[in-house]
Amino acid sequence: MERKLAYVALFAALIAILTIVPAVTLPIGVPITAQSLGIMLAGAVLGARLGFLAVALYVALGLLGLPIFSGGTGGFGVLAGPTGGFIIGFPVAAFVTGLVVEKLRAPVGVATFVGSILGGIVVLYILGIAGLVVNAGMETKVATVAMLPFVPGDLVKAVLAAFLAQGLAKARPQGLLSRA
Amino acid sequence: MLSLLSPVETPFHRLPAGTKLLALCLFTALLVVIRAPLPLLLPLGLVAALYLWGGGWRFARHGLRLMRPILPFVVLVAAWHFYSGNPRLGAAIALRLVTGVAAANLFTMTTRLSDIVAVIERLAAPLARFGLPPRALGLAVALVIRFIPVMAERVARLTEAWRARSARRAGWHIVLPATLGALDDAEQVAEALRARGDVR
Numbered sequence: 415m416e417r418k419l420a421y422v423a424l425f426a427a428l429i430a431i432l433t434i435v436p437a438v439t440l441p442i443g444v445p446i447t448a449q450s451l452g453i454m455l456a457g458a459v460l461g462a463r464l465g466f467l468a469v470a471l472y473v474a475l476g477l478l479g480l481p482i483f484s485g486g487t488g489g490f491g492v493l494a495g496p497t498g499g500f501i502i503g504f505p506v507a508a509f510v511t512g513l514v515v516e517k518l519r520a521p522v523g524v525a526t527f528v529g530s531i532l533g534g535i536v537v538l539y540i541l542g543i544a545g546l547v548v549n550a551g552m553e554t555k556v557a558t559v560a561m562l563p564f565v566p567g568d569l570v571k572a573v574l575a576a577f578l579a580q581g582l583a584k585a586r587p588q589g590l591l592s593r594a
Numbered sequence: 595m596l597s598l599l600s601p602v603e604t605p606f607h608r609l610p611a612g613t614k615l616l617a618l619c620l621f622t623a624l625l626v627v628i629r630a631p632l633p634l635l636l637p638l639g640l641v642a643a644l645y646l647w648g649g650g651w652r653f654a655r656h657g658l659r660l661m662r663p664i665l666p667f668v669v670l671v672a673a674w675h676f677y678s679g680n681p682r683l684g685a686a687i688a689l690r691l692v693t694g695v696a697a698a699n700l701f702t703m704t705t706r707l708s709d710i711v712a713v714i715e716r717l718a719a720p721l722a723r724f725g726l727p728p729r730a731l732g733l734a735v736a737l738v739i740r741f742i743p744v745m746a747e748r749v750a751r752l753t754e755a756w757r758a759r760s761a762r763r764a765g766w767h768i769v770l771p772a773t774l775g776a777l778d779d780a781e782q783v784a785e786a787l788r789a790r791g792d793v794r
Contacts, residue, residue, distance in 0.1 A: 416788045419784070421777070421780045423737035423738050423780075424779055425776065427737070427741040428772065431742060451769065455769075474714075478714070479707055482742070489699050490618065491695035491699050493698075495695065549687075578769055581770050582773060586774060589781070
């Protein structure tokens with residue numbers, strides 16, 4: 415119980431840091447924040463249930479007023495903005511990623527890659543685009559097209575998450591709660 | 595620094611967090627129900643008046659600064675709807691966005707985090723029957739807040755160490771050691787919690 419609590423809380427803090435530390439800029443000029451990388455890792459390392467809790471804790475604290483969303487924003491106001499759907503989607507994305515890593519019979523790296531794509535991209539974008547449709551009154555098609563430029567960056571992040579999960583499995587096998 | 599609470603004192607700071615949260619929820623629900631743009635000017639005016647009445651120009655300026663990130667988005671959305679021949683919808687959405695975010699920020703700027711956490715704990719109390727220990731929530735929040743500066747420090751040191759050995763940007767190379775550090779910290783925190791013995 416204590417271990418789960420500590421892991422959940424500290425991973426939430428880690429995601430906060432990965433979000434507010436300045437972004438990396440891809441050679442083609444698209445900025446990447448490590449935020450969705452943190453979400454994917456939360457699911458991959460902690461598994462479905464704890465990953466969900468860690469990310470939900472992060473989202474809850476951001477909504478309650480800590481400036482830990484991208485750009486150092488926070489508060490309930492972000493739910494009305496362009497990232498509203500994504501913010502709601504983060505915990506779900508972590509859950510799906512974690513579920514794949516837990517259940518898929520494959521090396522951790524492969525499972526993380528698949529899980530990150532299913533959770534961190536497919537599920538997350540569905541919810542994020544839904545949020546755009548609701549908040550901005552855009553049609554689904556338009557919102558989807560608007561989000562497409564971000565997909566390559568997130569694919570890179572899925573690959574990164576896979577490598578990181580593999581490295582973590584070697585360095586701290588008992589720390590990988592999803593494959594305990 | 596890790597707080598959006600406004601240093602400018604307002605009468606709202608003294609209101610109980612639960613009351614403010616309820617008022618915010620009702621207000622946002624009302625915003626969603628109103629469809630036409632013109633009536634939406636009333637809630638917007640109300641929120642602006644609350645800012646000015648509560649803390650004067652200084653407070654209102656803080657509020658405007660907090661709103662800055664979403665303004666490009668609001669302009670974009672309004673422009674989009676104007677160009678697709680839906681000016682009324684565009685205006686309504688823009689007004690709703692600005693009013694909603696301003697109201698939410700008013701709550702955020704005038705409520706202490708500890709008070710909000712207390713309200714959340716009370717609200718989450720019925721969930722105890724589903725296996726969510728009530729004390730765990732407050733503890734988890736405290737841990738996150740306590741460890742964010744710790745992790746920031748670690749990332750700073752890792753970035754420094756990286757820059758001492760490479761001209762390239764540190765970027766994703768630090769994520770692995772940062773995560774390892776987080777996991778190790780978690781094990782130590784778990785030990786400490788077990789020693790304290792009052793998580794349940």
